Amino acid sequence: MSDGTWLSSASMNLISILIVLTIAGSVIQGILRGASGSAKHLVFMLVEAVIALVSIVIAWQGVQWLSPHVQAWLKAQNLQVPSAEISSLKQAYYTVVTSLRDFPLLRFGVLFILGYFLVKQLLNVVVDAGLGRWLHVRQANPYHRKSFTSSVTGGLIGSVAGLARALMLIAILFIYVTLFPHSLVTPYIESSQMYQKGANEVISPFTGEFITEKAPVFTRAVEQEFSNILQRKYEVLDAKIPGNIADAAKEITANAQTDEDKAKLLYSWVGSRIQYDWNKVDLYENQRIWKEQTPEDTFNTKKGVCIDYSRLYAQMARAVGLDVKVVTGLGYDGQGGYGPHAWNEVYLAESQKWVPLDSTWVSSGGNWFNPPNFDRTHIQDA
Known part of the structure; x- marks a missing residue:
């Protein structure tokens, strides 16, 4: 009940x-x-x-x-x-x-x-x-x-x-x-x-x-x-961008011509290089132990959950001059319900607007960089 x-x-x-x-x-x-x-x-x-x-x-x-x-x-x-x-x-x-x-x-x-x-x-x-x-x-x-x-x-x-x-x-x-x-x-x-x-x-x-x-x-x-x-909490927490993350972000976006190009290249890199850490999820769900990790931890281990994907993306995006947010809320679980989730919003100077993206879901297939009806699968925290 x-x-x-x-x-x-x-x-x-x-x-x-x-x-x-x-x-x-x-x-x-x-x-x-x-x-x-x-x-x-x-x-x-x-x-x-x-x-x-x-x-x-x-x-x-x-x-x-x-x-x-x-x-x-x-x-x-x-x-x-x-x-x-x-x-x-x-x-x-x-x-x-x-x-x-x-x-x-x-x-x-x-x-x-x-x-x-x-x-x-x-x-x-x-x-x-x-x-x-x-x-x-x-x-x-x-x-x-x-x-x-x-x-x-x-x-x-x-x-x-x-x-x-x-x-x-x-x-x-x-x-x-x-x-x-x-x-x-x-x-x-x-x-x-x-x-x-x-x-x-x-x-x-x-x-x-x-x-x-x-x-x-x-x-x-x-x-x-x-x-x-x-959002400000994560901006302060991750204000220091490690040199290896900054260098990688610059190398990934070296041929980008626009902010959108940079944002998409980083979205694809984070989404394809980082593996979802199911052990971290099980540890929290079964033992209520949360394994906190920095973006540098995620970058080095190539493992993390949604908040780790989002924080790493934010640091890499800021390293190449993009304005970006870490957004928390609920994500559709594919089974008719929603669960805790995190993603990003990035500002594109050419179009002068914020667009959403979800690098965590890259491995699940589909386009999650500013797709239509993004808000149907992602509900921002109140």
Whole structure:
């Protein structure tokens, strides 16, 4: 039952139960706190919510102004990944800093998170200097026996707090369902009547079509940027091109006239000279041992798996002046399914476009250098 059908087999919807427990827990807390304690707690929740919203607005506006200046400053540093061998710590440093410089969504997200927490802390200090003294007053035992009237009033106030918490939970689930409509969990969430009532009658009318229209666009942008960050990791990891690989690449492309000629010659060489290492696959699948290897290891042993083919191709392509990417994702297995895979994209200056190629599949026959419908057999990572 790995396809998620176990969820639908449950006699009661766990999402509905969670929502009910959220409200019920707040009501019980309200009864135990009494009228005064519940009122203070409710005000505290509202103040926290207002602080969070104000922090989001200020951070959002501030980062929109700050992000271009941070990018300009990072570009002014003229940071270049060294072509010499560097430590893992330096690899991480160059990956992070150059990614912040070149990828706007990542830079905006990091600055926004930092700005949000900074503004929120400052606002909390201001509130604690005034209203906070009243809010944080605690009795020796806040749950000591209360009068019946106080408990009932506290329960009513607690129900308001519970509804607010439940709506927050539904809002989080609503965003998840919108961002991941094909998730295995999404149908189960949507099957909850309590979720549907809150999402359709409160969340959706409040947000209008903003989330449903903007979220998929934002998700695709995040997926693309995440792919770029993975690509940057391999650029930094393989920045140093060994002399033997560079010499071989230049010799292979000596008679090439165009970027496309170079790219095709290297594609054919890597695809025909490197043998697929099934022992490496078996070692990982049976013992969960991953044999990491560099492009130079692949070049010397003439063995590797798809990621090794792709990293070697990338180094050879860069050695002759080509702009190239290592792309990870899923590849068609020929049996109706897909499995983890890696390939390349190379930029052709003559046509001014990126084209895909898969040197790993050369031995399987067919043309895998920018063939029609390449994306039907290759699904890029999100």
